[in-house]
Amino acid sequence: MQAPPVTKYRAFPPIHLPDRQWPSRSLDRAPAWCSVDLRDGNQALAQPMSVEEKIDYFAMLVKIGFKEIEVGFPSASQIEFDFVRRLIDEQLIPEDVTIQILCQCREDLISRSLESLQGARRAIFHLYNSTSPKQRDYVFGATKAEIVAIATHAVGFLKEKMQPLVAGGTAIQLEYSPESFTSTELEFSLEICEAVSEVWQPTPTDKIILNLPATVEYATPNVYADQIEWFGKHLRHRDRSLISLHTHNDRGTGIAATELGLLAGADRVEGTLFGNGERTGNLDIVTVALNLYTHGIHPALDFSQINEIRDTYERCTKLEVPPRSPYAGDLVFTAFSGSHQDAIKKSWPKQSGEKPWDVLYIPIDPADIGRSYKAIIRINSQSGKGGVAYILEREYGLDLPKAMHREVGRLINTLADQTGRELTSQEIHAAFAAEYLDRAAPLAIQHFKSTETETAVRCEVSIKIDEAVHALHGEGNGPIDAFVRALASTALPKFEVLSYSEHSLGKGAEAKAVSYIQIKTAQGQTLYGAGTDTNIELASIKAIVTALNRSIAKTADK
Numbered sequence: 367m368q369a370p371p372v373t374k375y376r377a378f379p380p381i382h383l384p385d386r387q388w389p390s391r392s393l394d395r396a397p398a399w400c401s402v403d404l405r406d407g408n409q410a411l412a413q414p415m416s417v418e419e420k421i422d423y424f425a426m427l428v429k430i431g432f433k434e435i436e437v438g439f440p441s442a443s444q445i446e447f448d449f450v451r452r453l454i455d456e457q458l459i460p461e462d463v464t465i466q467i468l469c470q471c472r473e474d475l476i477s478r479s480l481e482s483l484q485g486a487r488r489a490i491f492h493l494y495n496s497t498s499p500k501q502r503d504y505v506f507g508a509t510k511a512e513i514v515a516i517a518t519h520a521v522g523f524l525k526e527k528m529q530p531l532v533a534g535g536t537a538i539q540l541e542y543s544p545e546s547f548t549s550t551e552l553e554f555s556l557e558i559c560e561a562v563s564e565v566w567q568p569t570p571t572d573k574i575i576l577n578l579p580a581t582v583e584y585a586t587p588n589v590y591a592d593q594i595e596w597f598g599k600h601l602r603h604r605d606r607s608l609i610s611l612h613t614h615n616d617r618g619t620g621i622a623a624t625e626l627g628l629l630a631g632a633d634r635v636e637g638t639l640f641g642n643g644e645r646t647g648n649l650d651i652v653t654v655a656l657n658l659y660t661h662g663i664h665p666a667l668d669f670s671q672i673n674e675i676r677d678t679y680e681r682c683t684k685l686e687v688p689p690r691s692p693y694a695g696d697l698v699f700t701a702f703s704g705s706h707q708d709a710i711k712k713s714w715p716k717q718s719g720e721k722p723w724d725v726l727y728i729p730i731d732p733a734d735i736g737r738s739y740k741a742i743i744r745i746n747s748q749s750g751k752g753g754v755a756y757i758l759e760r761e762y763g764l765d766l767p768k769a770m771h772r773e774v775g776r777l778i779n780t781l782a783d784q785t786g787r788e789l790t791s792q793e794i795h796a797a798f799a800a801e802y803l804d805r806a807a808p809l810a811i812q813h814f815k816s817t818e819t820e821t822a823v824r825c826e827v828s829i830k831i832d833e834a835v836h837a838l839h840g841e842g843n844g845p846i847d848a849f850v851r852a853l854a855s856t857a858l859p860k861f862e863v864l865s866y867s868e869h870s871l872g873k874g875a876e877a878k879a880v881s882y883i884q885i886k887t888a889q890g891q892t893l894y895g896a897g898t899d900t901n902i903e904l905a906s907i908k909a910i911v912t913a914l915n916r917s918i919a920k921t922a923d924k
């Protein structure tokens with residue numbers, strides 16, 4: 367970083383809006399929502415979704431209740447085009463849902479996009495061109511007048527070329543985005559939007575959508591609100607326009623900017639589930655919608671099964687919802703700290719069905735979105751290794767070493783995938799025990815005894831390998847080392863012990879030791895075994911044996 371003074375970057379200039387109204391307003395209704403997951407979200411994925419994944423994702427968006435869904439950029443690629451065709455040809459678009467497509471202001475792309483829409487009942491045709499001084503200069507090498515002409519020419523071209531489609535029964539609504547709006551002079555954004563409207567000729571019953579994007583977030587959210595309020599105040603035909611917000615999250619305040627933009631008078635919000643999108647992402651619609659809900663405003667989107675939604679999202683995007691992501695993250699309904707747990711425990715019983723939600727530290731009833739306060743112990747195919755380790759520790763006293771979490775997590779995740787439902791803690795423990803504690807083949811320890819000599823530890827071992835019993839002995843710097851050396855005399859795979867940890871399990875006469883041992887085979891495979899016994903040495907020996915049994919089984923599976 368540059369040493370002070372920081373001259374490399376400049377502050378964003380404030381907006382002159384002395385009579386701004388938005389700071390004293392409150393949100394009192396849900397905006398119109400438009401999901402751009404399948405376009406802005408998809409275009410930001412290293413591996414864009416397949417047509418099948420897009421179909422699944424679209425069905426989920428419909429189920430959530432989105433009435434406007436930007437489904438892609440059909441002139442960009444065959445896959446995007448084919449997806450739009452499938453939606454239309456297979457009649458997958460419900461009556462009350464409008465698809466939206468994005469297109470640059472270029473004739474060939476407009477024509478191709480219109481082709482993709484043949485037979486649709488309705489569509490929002492979303493045209494954009496970038497308007498900021500830097501974009502005008504670097505990307506287009508064009509004057510303001512030329513930038514306006516790019517947009518108005520495209521709108522005129524669209525209006526003319528869409529006539530056969532319209533005559534065939536497709537209703538087209540125009541959305542225009544002055545891309546890089548927040549970095550554009552407000553007067554120029556207004557000028558270009560009005561020029562576009564002039565060509566399109568919207569009416570109060572057939573409005574134009576003017577989408578004002580924070581293409582890259584450069585300023586604090588209050589600046590965005592000022593820009594939106596300024597734009598709405600100065601727009602000539604406000605009653606013929608819907609003002610739409612489209613924020614990104616470069617400074618981490620995309621959600622705040624959207625909420626303030628709504629206070630500033632916007633009608634509509636574009637965003638994605640869990641904020642997927644370019645760079646740091648788009649606005650997270652889940653959060654804005656549930657923020658409204660927790661203020662007593664129904665968002666008209668249904669997130670009552672948020673785990674399922676997250677599951678489809680993760681499967682289709684190959685992204686993960688971070689554990690601290692509002693509402694949907696694994697850990698957001700989990701209190702680890704004692705004072706939080708105490709306050710929750712005390713306030714929860716005071717909650718009655720009639721009263722407004724008031725449980726301390728939990729701003730939303732987890733049940734409303736299909737979650738529970740014990741979310742960490744709700745393990746399904748979405749759950750992480752931390753949750754599995756937490757359950758094994760909390761319910762069974764098994765304090766797995768951190769490095770073991772990943773492989774145990776994977777084991778449980780596979781099981782959850784296979785069952786396709788949430789797993790109970792008993793099922794998780796049973797799966798852990800079967801894999802790590804009770805694996806008694808092909809090796810089974812029958813007898814182990816160690817004795818200390820003056821210089822080393824010596825062990826006598828009786829071990830079953832497949833069905834044959836072997837008597838072995840070895841010497842090392844401790845019982846584990848001696849056992850490893852004893853096994854070296856057999857035909858078993860060679861390995862070394864990478865890590866070892868143990869703790870006691872239970873108290874008093876019933877107490878046992880549990881031991882976790884990580885081995886590395888000569889082939890470079892690293893994996894854990896675990897063992898319990900009243901004898902601490904034997905617990906470790908059993909852990910080595912299960913690690914070896916697992917290794918042999920995995921090698922055989924390959």
Ligand SMILES: CC(=O)SCCNC(=O)CCNC(=O)[C@H](O)C(C)(C)COP(=O)(O)OP(=O)(O)OC[C@H]1O[C@@H](n2cnc3c(N)ncnc32)[C@H](O)[C@@H]1OP(=O)(O)O
Pocket residue numbers: 406409439441442443469470471472475494495496505506516545581644
């Ligand atoms: C902020 C956003 O997210 S906007 C959406 C961005 N999304 C995408 O770009 C995903 C899909 N896009 C694509 O697949 C491709 O960009 C295509 C198919 C649309 C176009 O491909 P190509 O023409 O091969 O390349 P490319 O996008 O680089 O085109 C750049 C040209 O378009 C011009 N251009 C860029 N945006 C626009 C626009 N909105 N309207 C008109 N012209 C534009 C550029 O000035 C440049 O012109 P030049 O060739 O005279 O220098």
Ligand SMILES: CC(C)C(=O)C(=O)O
Pocket residue numbers: 406468494543545546577579580581582612614
């Ligand atoms: C096309 C526009 C709306 C866009 O995606 C952006 O500016 O981020």
